[in-house]
Amino acid sequence: MNSQETIVVLGAGESGVGAAILAKSKGFNVFVSDKGQITSNYIKILNEYEIPFEEGKHSEERIIEATEVIKSPGIPDTAPLIKKLNSLNIPVISEIEFAGRYSDAKMICITGSNGKTTTTLLIYHMLKKAGINVGLAGNVGHSLARQVAENNYSHYVVELSSFQLDGMQQFKADIAILMNITPDHLDRYDYKMENYIDSKFRIIQNQTENDAFIFCQDDEIITKELKQISIQVQKHPFSIYECLPKGASLRDEDLIIKNENINLNMKQKDLSLKGKHNIYNSMAAGIAGSILGIRNDVIRESLSDFEGVEHRLEKLVNVRGVDFINDSKATNINSTWYALESMNDKTVWIVGGVDKGNDYSELMDLVKEKVKAIVCLGLDNSKIHAAFDGVINSIVDAESMPDAVKKAFELADEEATVLLSPACASFDLFKSYEDRGNQFKDEVRKL
Structure with missing residues (x-):
């Protein structure tokens, strides 16, 4: 890495400040620019790390000197500044993409229009219970980039929004989970559903035959899309309507998870999270645990004692x-x-x-x-x-x-x-x- 290379970070929230810390730790020149006001706690952190920043504006003449730009997921690709950077062939990436370059940890990544936070926290709960050295990142937890800079986790559970997925190029999920796809954020995608679907399916980009893709078999949009694309990844579907030979299903009152590692049965009434949508969340988490080789008793215990997510029912x-x-x-x-x-x-x-x-x-x-x-x-x-x-x-x-x-x-x-x-x-x-x-x-x- 050339010490003269400059990383500009647009946005000084959790994601942006984390990216700036990682960039500084890797020897880059770093500059943070936020068009709004930066909260006092993040100003304190930037000062502690001696990272220069500005707030209340974007100084275009300084930003376009960047070797690479890391932008907040809240900034759309249609923003004039982003268009200018693209016209100058200055790479614009996400914090997740940047962090992935510097980590060999196993990445368990979750996206979907709904249920992703619950599923993310449930998997994190399961891995912690199993004694795995795991970090929580993305839309929940702390910035992935800052954790990569300051910690040495062997696994990360990462909740990814479509906005975060849009800025990813080489990043790869070892286990990718797609809960569902329903219309959301269409204002960001030219009100075209196909653009939003493409964004969600970026969760599996760069995956190989050694990686896993967990998805909802009952989601018509997902199953239709899978028929139209060719992927080498190992597929692990889940369904509450079909009895599947691999993945997760319901049979009578039992939740059943099957793959090469385990054959797990659990009473539906023993799940801590109630409601049809939460059965899906529990299925996805259970499959992820089984792929990671977590013992059946730990998976059962995790699915039965998880306490849920604040602000969700x-x-x-x-x-x-x-x-x-x-x-x-x-x-x-x-x-x-x-x-x-x-x-x-x-x-x-x-x-x-x-x-x-x-x-x-x-x-x-x-x-x-x-x-x-x-x-x-x-x-x-x-x-x-x-x-x-x-x-x-x-x-x-x-x-x-x-x-x-x-x-x-x-x-x-x-x-x-x-x-x-x-x-x-x-x-x-x-x-x-x-x-x-x-x-x-x-x-x-x-x-």
């Missing part, structure tokens, strides 16, 4: 007969479909935020069956009203979380459930889905 408290459930992590239609499907009737549904091209008609049957009232929580609720006005008698608007919780509680009655499952991104009123969920929990506690 998180049961809160019962207030005077009304249950409250925090599903703030549901940022698309499919996630909310699973949430509504798991509800009993008499549900007050809090929905809304930044729409990503939602088709609410996909929820219509469930809404008619389960929902007694809707609270629209967003700056623009017109699409929700257009979909459900006349279908649900009680639809009200709220422009803050205190207002939404108050109105939802008033609309509920004894034995009803208030469900926050927005089906939208959070950035109109909140910093993140975590902020939205935490505000919801705070307001519920005040009732």
Whole structure:
């Protein structure tokens, strides 16, 4: 590596700061540029590592001097600065791509429109229980790049969004997991579903016949795509409808996992995570554990004592007969479909935020069956009203979380459930889905 080579990092969040630390540790000249304001904790870290940075702007004349640019997954390829870099043939990659160059660890990578965080944390839980030296990275945990710089893990469990996958070129997953593909982030993909599908299937790029691909056999988009491409990787499907000779299936009340290493049976009732969507998550995690050679008893124990994910169908408290459930992590239609499907009737549904091209008609049957009232929580609720006005008698608007919780509680009655499952991104009123969920929990506690 030439000491005169310069890495510019665009974005100074967890991903960007981690990439900067790794680049500095490998002897590159490093410069970090963030168009917004950098939080104080990341400013402190950059100063500790003596990494120069700027905030509130992108100094183009300095950025285009880069040998290579690492960009935040939140910056789209259509951004003018990225287009300029591409026109100058300056490589633009992701933090994950950069980190992968400097690690020989086994990479277990998970993507999908829904369920990827739960599955990622479940696999991490399993590997920790098995005594494996494992790191947690990507969309959850700490930056992969910073962990590669500062730790020596033998395995990483990495949750990958489509945005992160888009910036990967040579990175390879040893075990790739694709949970499902449903319309999401279409605003980022020219509203073309095929572009989003291509992005998700980058999870298997560079895999060989020695690697593993775990996927949902019940997902029509995935199975259709697999018929159209040729891959050498070892396939491990999972299904709740078909009895498969390899992978994971249901038979009567048993979850069955089969491959060259194990033949595992487990009672469905013993799974810690309930609901159809969580059976899929448990199947994918169980297959991954079996491929890694984890003992059956450890896999069973892990699938039975995992405690779930904050902001994903998180049961809160019962207030005077009304249950409250925090599903703030549901940022698309499919996630909310699973949430509504798991509800009993008499549900007050809090929905809304930044729409990503939602088709609410996909929820219509469930809404008619389960929902007694809707609270629209967003700056623009017109699409929700257009979909459900006349279908649900009680639809009200709220422009803050205190207002939404108050109105939802008033609309509920004894034995009803208030469900926050927005089906939208959070950035109109909140910093993140975590902020939205935490505000919801705070307001519920005040009732």
